[in-house]
Amino acid sequence: MKKGVGDLMPSNRGASVRYENVQKSYDGEILVVKNLNLDIPPGEFLTMLGPSGSGKTTCLMMLAGFEPATHGEIFLNDRPINNVPPHKRGIGMVFQNYALFPHMSVAENLAFPLQVRNVGKAEQEEKVKRALEMVELGDFGNRRPAQLSGGQQQRVAVARALVFDPELVLMDEPLGALDKQLREQMQYEIKHIHENLGVTVVYVTHDQTEALTMSDRVAVFNDGVIQQLSTPDSLYEDPQNSFVAQFIGENNKLSGKVIGVSGNECLVELDDGTQLKADKVNVNAVGDRTTLSLRPERVEFEPASSMENLVQGRIEELIYLGDHIRVRMSVAGNDEFIVKVRNRGERRKLETGETVPIGWAINDCKALDAVA
Amino acid sequence: MSETATEQVLTTKDGRPLKASLARALRREKLRALVLIAPLLIFVLLTFVAPIADMLFRSVENSIVEDTLPQTVNALQDWDPSSGEVPGEPVFAALAADLQVAVDLKTHTRLGSRLNYEKTGISSLFRKTGRRVKKMTEPPYKEQFLKADKKWGQVDTWQTLKQFSPRYTDGYFLSSLDAERTSEGLQMKPEDEQIYLLLFGRTMMLSIAITVSCLLLGYPIAFLLAQLPLRTSNLLMILVLLPFWTSLLVRTSAWKVLLQQQGVINDFLVWIGLISDANRLVMINNQTGTIIAMTHILLPFMILPLYSVMKTISPTYVRAAKSLGATDWTAFWRVYFPQSVPGIGAGAVLVFILAIGYYITPELVGGTSGIFISNRIAYHISSSLNWGLAAALGTLLLAAVMILFIVYDKIVGIDNVKLG
Numbered sequence: 167m168k169k170g171v172g173d174l175m176p177s178n179r180g181a182s183v184r185y186e187n188v189q190k191s192y193d194g195e196i197l198v199v200k201n202l203n204l205d206i207p208p209g210e211f212l213t214m215l216g217p218s219g220s221g222k223t224t225c226l227m228m229l230a231g232f233e234p235a236t237h238g239e240i241f242l243n244d245r246p247i248n249n250v251p252p253h254k255r256g257i258g259m260v261f262q263n264y265a266l267f268p269h270m271s272v273a274e275n276l277a278f279p280l281q282v283r284n285v286g287k288a289e290q291e292e293k294v295k296r297a298l299e300m301v302e303l304g305d306f307g308n309r310r311p312a313q314l315s316g317g318q319q320q321r322v323a324v325a326r327a328l329v330f331d332p333e334l335v336l337m338d339e340p341l342g343a344l345d346k347q348l349r350e351q352m353q354y355e356i357k358h359i360h361e362n363l364g365v366t367v368v369y370v371t372h373d374q375t376e377a378l379t380m381s382d383r384v385a386v387f388n389d390g391v392i393q394q395l396s397t398p399d400s401l402y403e404d405p406q407n408s409f410v411a412q413f414i415g416e417n418n419k420l421s422g423k424v425i426g427v428s429g430n431e432c433l434v435e436l437d438d439g440t441q442l443k444a445d446k447v448n449v450n451a452v453g454d455r456t457t458l459s460l461r462p463e464r465v466e467f468e469p470a471s472s473m474e475n476l477v478q479g480r481i482e483e484l485i486y487l488g489d490h491i492r493v494r495m496s497v498a499g500n501d502e503f504i505v506k507v508r509n510r511g512e513r514r515k516l517e518t519g520e521t522v523p524i525g526w527a528i529n530d531c532k533a534l535d536a537v538a
Numbered sequence: 539m540s541e542t543a544t545e546q547v548l549t550t551k552d553g554r555p556l557k558a559s560l561a562r563a564l565r566r567e568k569l570r571a572l573v574l575i576a577p578l579l580i581f582v583l584l585t586f587v588a589p590i591a592d593m594l595f596r597s598v599e600n601s602i603v604e605d606t607l608p609q610t611v612n613a614l615q616d617w618d619p620s621s622g623e624v625p626g627e628p629v630f631a632a633l634a635a636d637l638q639v640a641v642d643l644k645t646h647t648r649l650g651s652r653l654n655y656e657k658t659g660i661s662s663l664f665r666k667t668g669r670r671v672k673k674m675t676e677p678p679y680k681e682q683f684l685k686a687d688k689k690w691g692q693v694d695t696w697q698t699l700k701q702f703s704p705r706y707t708d709g710y711f712l713s714s715l716d717a718e719r720t721s722e723g724l725q726m727k728p729e730d731e732q733i734y735l736l737l738f739g740r741t742m743m744l745s746i747a748i749t750v751s752c753l754l755l756g757y758p759i760a761f762l763l764a765q766l767p768l769r770t771s772n773l774l775m776i777l778v779l780l781p782f783w784t785s786l787l788v789r790t791s792a793w794k795v796l797l798q799q800q801g802v803i804n805d806f807l808v809w810i811g812l813i814s815d816a817n818r819l820v821m822i823n824n825q826t827g828t829i830i831a832m833t834h835i836l837l838p839f840m841i842l843p844l845y846s847v848m849k850t851i852s853p854t855y856v857r858a859a860k861s862l863g864a865t866d867w868t869a870f871w872r873v874y875f876p877q878s879v880p881g882i883g884a885g886a887v888l889v890f891i892l893a894i895g896y897y898i899t900p901e902l903v904g905g906t907s908g909i910f911i912s913n914r915i916a917y918h919i920s921s922s923l924n925w926g927l928a929a930a931l932g933t934l935l936l937a938a939v940m941i942l943f944i945v946y947d948k949i950v951g952i953d954n955v956k957l958g
Contacts, residue, residue: 232857252860253869265858269876278872279862330863 180209180366181243181333183229188238190224198224200390202238206368208333211360213369213377216387217413225387226336226370231255242334253282258327258335258365262342264319266311272298272322273307279330297325300359317348324356328363337369341376353379374414378402386410402461407448408534411459418465418503420458421536424449432533434458438499443474444533455536460526462492462504467516469525476525479503481518491516497524594936597929600707603699606649607636611703619697624690630679637671655924656709657698663689710930734914734931738938741911744828745893751833752840752889753882760844760881764851778841786835790902793831797822797903823905831903836892840885847881883950891939911935 183206190199199221206212214222227233229240231252239246247255266275276294285293298304301321311319320340327335337356341349357380360367371377377384378398385395386409394401394410405411412419420442426433432446434456442458449456469476482501483494490506493516497503505524507516516522548556604611609632617625640646650664670686683690701719702709712718716732717725726732759778763771781789796802804818813819821827851874859869897912904910911931918928946952 230857230861232860252857253863253865255861256863257861259858259861261854261858263852263854265852265854267855267859267873267877278859278864282862282864282868326862336861 179333180364182206182208182241183334183366183368184241184244185225185229186239186241188225188228188235188240190221190228190233191236197236198390199228202390202392204385204392204395206366209364209366211357211367211369211380211382213371213381213384214387215371215374215377215384215413217372220387221390222370222385222387223338226338226368229368230257230259230336256330256332256334258330258332260323260327260335260337260340262339264311264323264340264343266319266322266326268311270310271307272303272309272311272314275311275322276307276326276329279326283330285330293329297329300328301325301355316344317352320344320348320352321355324359328359328365332365334366334368337367339371340369341371341373349376350379356380378414386413388413404447405459405532405534408457408459408537411532411534412537416462416504416506418460418462418497418500419537420460420498420500420503422456422458424452424454424456424533427452431528432456434533436498440477440498442477442531443528444531445529447532448534456533457535457537459532459534460530462506463490463508464530465505465524465526467505467507467522467524469523473525474528475531476523478521479505479524480521481516484516484518495524593925593929594933595929596926597710597933598706598708599926600702600709601705602649602652603703604705606640606645607633607699607703609633610636610699614696614700614703617696617700619693619700622693624680624693624696627678627680630683630690631677633683634671634674634679637668638674641668641671651923653698653702655713655927656702657694659689660695660698663687663695710926711934713927714930714934734911737909737911737914738934740825741894741935742938744825744832744908744910745890747829748832748836748893749840749886749890751829752837753886755833756837756840756844756885757878757882760841760848763841763845764848765853775845778838781835782838786898787902789835790831790899793827793834793903794822797827797830822903823908825904825908827903827905828900828908828910831899832893832896835899836889839888839892843884843888844878844881847884848878851877879950883946887943887946890942894939895935 183204185202185204188199188202189197191197202221202225204225214225216222224233228235229242231247231250235248239248241247242255242257266272267278270278273294276297277290280290280293294307295304298307301324303318303321303325306314306318306322311322314322323340327337340356341352344352353376356367360380369377369380378401381398383395383397384401386393386401388409394406396404401410401414405414408419411417420436422434422436422440422442424432425435425441427446427449430446431443432449433441434444435441436458444456444458466473477497479495479497481493482496485492485494488509490508493505493507494501495503495505550556550559610629613629613632614625617629637646640649646664646668647661650661653664654661667683667686667690670682674682689695709719712724714734716727716735718727763774763778766774794801798804799818799820799822801822803821804813807813808815808818821830855873855877856869859873860866864872894910895912896910897916900908900910901913901916904913912935915928915931915935918924918931
């Protein structure tokens, strides 16, 4: 049996991918990807997350073989693939607009990768049938892609990328064209397919929710550099720099200067003179400028007096959002300070214009690099 | 309201049927649209549809015989050409009466030239007889006519007259198809008189050859243009369109300079020693010349629809095919090419239809073996003045194009033709 032809069955096989010192420039003047080093173990769901122009799609295209790396080497199962053409890499790929061939039926689309691999007719049919059942489109084989809804097209695209049993599947913003509800549903479906098949998935998106929902690990890209590579929870809880803190989830910024360091904590004086204690993450010494990062849901009203950070804030605006109340406050000279209050029955009535005490723990307040 | 939900005819509040109300409401809109297009519609009707309809009508119209010789036509009805005998005295008497009127009006020469298309010699027969007919005042007319010209004593002459006496004729169409109606019925003309079927066939073959060579030359260009970034492709597109901006005559004459036996290409080939001076290639005033020059002229009509269709084919399709394991060629042939077929269809139809009716280029570079049916039509319109035959040829050409178009629709599907 040819390589890459196996069963669409749970098999725990996936390829490993390694980027080594990879750089990419299109025009010889600007580096789009700056010295990328990344190790993806077999079977991992890794998401490349970042704003547009951050280099994430370029990294994916280099892996797929559609863009040559300017410098460095990419390894697939420890084999260098820089000189392997895309069609010999055996990598399944799902494109942003699905790229289903419009002149072929759904079944023909799925059979295409099998035909070019000279798989026997009977086996082709068997595999196509199984792939269609996997994405719950068993009866749609004879339809044209144009006759399917966006979500169905999406599933066909996923099935097509998997039907020839690749060890690695790349997905380039595959859910971008779907509406919100369908997107969420597809996120779970892709996640489950990944869990069942055990293939390695490299997923590119600019949607942080998508990244957090599906991934084993997330690589946050900005400016051609991986800003942070970690699991979704530590990405949110322990951002390593201001960009990640800002990009993942909502975040309050307070800028100031480090005036004291003790172990993992530091004392920061804000620009208006307020002094706060923070977790020392990305500052070095006394005198450094810093940006404090604080999640809106970690701020408490009526804090216990034992809390490390206590300040007064003026309520500027109240937005009712059902499950929580969003409170915009003016705190230490920042009037975009957001606090989320869970909507509990016994909560105290808040009024616009009121000045109230708020507080938070040291661990929830991260001293990160200063943003200009 | 609850009534509207039932199966009754839907009505408005005052009880009129909804459909009628809607039509009334839309009538004003329709009228407005009609008024807006009216000037163009009238212009097109007057300058395009009407002249063409008139021209096409001429291919069957034949009232000249009956208008000029009404009594003769009437008298000839009882005569049977297969009897082998010329008609009797009453017919000659009628002919004398008719001709005397015709000579006064000077219409007998026109009738002569009309019938001369069908049988050579009739033109001079009418002119000759016309000079004598004034003197024929007394019967028996038959003898006097036979004395004026022996041809009045031949069955052929009368047969032609009788055959073309109805107001409508299929004679032009038969001639267009190299056929004729003789006393033995419908049959093909003698081999050495056949010309039009050959010309129709050649026009088709050359048009197909031109279409195919346009496709072969144009497809790679359009493919390249569609792949390049917009700025570069726009620049190259100007080069494609450049021929459009020079006169057709200049371009055709340029081909004469290049292709003739003492021309640039032959000189070059002799100079580099590829051919000897005695064996210079004959590339003009034959079919080769027509194909080369017309391919050049019609190439943009192939490239433009191809380009606009290819531009809409997203490069991700080819990428997807490659990622699924297809080689460059398979990705092109199985994925890219089928999607470019509508462009091929549009380009081919456009080039073929333009080629099949082309006149000026074959006239200039086609010599005798490279001319098209259109050149023959032009000859009958402006030189031989046989408009009826020209009209019949034109009608057949039009019909051929339409039939091809329908066949094309059946095979490729007109829905698959995209101009952009």
